[in-house]
Amino acid sequence: MHTILELAEQIRQRSVSPVELATQCLARIERVNPALNAFITVTADQALAQARQAEAEIRGGAWRGPLHGIPLGLKDLIDTAGVRTTAASALFKERIPTEDAEVVRRLQNAGAVFLGKQNLHEFAYGASSVVSYFGEVRNPWDTAHIAGGSSSGSAAAVAAGLGYAAIGTDTAGSIREPAAICGVVGLKPTYGRVSARGVIPLSWSLDHVGPITRTVADAAVMLQTIAGYDARDTGSADMPVADYVATLSNDPKPLRIGVPRAHFYDDLHPEIAAAISQALTVLATFSAEVRDIEPPVPTDRTVQSAESYAYHAEFVDRSPELYQPETLRRIQTGASVTATDYILRCREMDQMRRDMGGVFKDVDVLVTPTTPIPPPSLAELKQNPDLLRPREILLLRNTRPVNVWGLPAISVPCGFTQAGLPIGLQIIGPHWGEARVLQLAHAYEQATAWHQRGPKLASQV
Numbered sequence: 001m002h003t004i005l006e007l008a009e010q011i012r013q014r015s016v017s018p019v020e021l022a023t024q025c026l027a028r029i030e031r032v033n034p035a036l037n038a039f040i041t042v043t044a045d046q047a048l049a050q051a052r053q054a055e056a057e058i059r060g061g062a063w064r065g066p067l068h069g070i071p072l073g074l075k076d077l078i079d080t081a082g083v084r085t086t087a088a089s090a091l092f093k094e095r096i097p098t099e100d101a102e103v104v105r106r107l108q109n110a111g112a113v114f115l116g117k118q119n120l121h122e123f124a125y126g127a128s129s130v131v132s133y134f135g136e137v138r139n140p141w142d143t144a145h146i147a148g149g150s151s152s153g154s155a156a157a158v159a160a161g162l163g164y165a166a167i168g169t170d171t172a173g174s175i176r177e178p179a180a181i182c183g184v185v186g187l188k189p190t191y192g193r194v195s196a197r198g199v200i201p202l203s204w205s206l207d208h209v210g211p212i213t214r215t216v217a218d219a220a221v222m223l224q225t226i227a228g229y230d231a232r233d234t235g236s237a238d239m240p241v242a243d244y245v246a247t248l249s250n251d252p253k254p255l256r257i258g259v260p261r262a263h264f265y266d267d268l269h270p271e272i273a274a275a276i277s278q279a280l281t282v283l284a285t286f287s288a289e290v291r292d293i294e295p296p297v298p299t300d301r302t303v304q305s306a307e308s309y310a311y312h313a314e315f316v317d318r319s320p321e322l323y324q325p326e327t328l329r330r331i332q333t334g335a336s337v338t339a340t341d342y343i344l345r346c347r348e349m350d351q352m353r354r355d356m357g358g359v360f361k362d363v364d365v366l367v368t369p370t371t372p373i374p375p376p377s378l379a380e381l382k383q384n385p386d387l388l389r390p391r392e393i394l395l396l397r398n399t400r401p402v403n404v405w406g407l408p409a410i411s412v413p414c415g416f417t418q419a420g421l422p423i424g425l426q427i428i429g430p431h432w433g434e435a436r437v438l439q440l441a442h443a444y445e446q447a448t449a450w451h452q453r454g455p456k457l458a459s460q461v
Contacts, residue, residue: 001454026047083097088134119137127150128376129149170188171202183454183455216442269374298349309334373394402426
């Protein structure tokens, strides 16, 4: 499957038609989606209309840039005017926003073509693809396994070629974890880098919006479009946006890599440990230094729990039966958080975000496994409900602290288990250091061939 940058040049030269691309993607969704359940809503008519408009503009010499005419998907908690946005819940199954999310507006201005809204763990409150009013999402590498979460449909769709990119959200790992499990690239920017206005929240202090793509360069293209200050978003930061795409073609200076062994490397599945060890060996060949470090690791979930309950309290009081039982249980845990506890935990989080600046005086990036274990099977989690939350917490163990820190991080493919399931490598940078993270991830990607593999499901249909 072509990358966005490859297609962008072909579209600009008019050797590939946006209408042709959209038609191919829609046909593929029709064939493959029943096996994956990655999409909740497919906006075929809108996609074809947008593709025809893009084609006419390009023929008229008004090419807008590398996303012009490119088909992509949106996680179904990102508002789209006139198109239902459900958050994978019966509570919002008929909800139709009247205004686009800011990230949608920016993509529209870039000329992107929207294929539809993608399935997720209900209200983004989980790391599996099991809990959704619209049914579980299945992993394209092996449909007996989960696709991760909460951006499960987005990662599965990109891996299976149901579009060239997607926009997901990440509160504790919900972009990076499913990207790792589905063998694609997932980028969580710095907190405040990309507007979250118009995105149904899980936790205002921890929510991040970012791209899921096939390659690091495509993630840079997507971030270039959606990054930037939004005065109407209280979490948005007015910071300069680098030229992420141009940075990838520059010769990177050798970076100092920090390896936080404690917590992030504890009790790894042996096949993941072996893949990460090999990845570190590759990274060492073009890095200035690789050394162990011990940053303080936050594990408290009070802020997220309290903020999730604050958003849902009125809905829970009015219509608790419209939630999936497990989602309702998780939301209600936040009811017991006191105002004092919440304020103290927020202050601690703010201090930790400030303190992380000191870690990056000694190293340029941190490198960890994205997940410590491979994805569980759907049967295991459905037959043993008591395992669901512990497995999810373990899957998010290495990604959750990065949201508390508010740092940019990316997951890139770095291997496969013996069963053929993907393994992800996480690269973490300093605040506003997306260019640095992308540059190292791109260098690793170009030095390996993991990103060139695709699931059999995608190649057989």
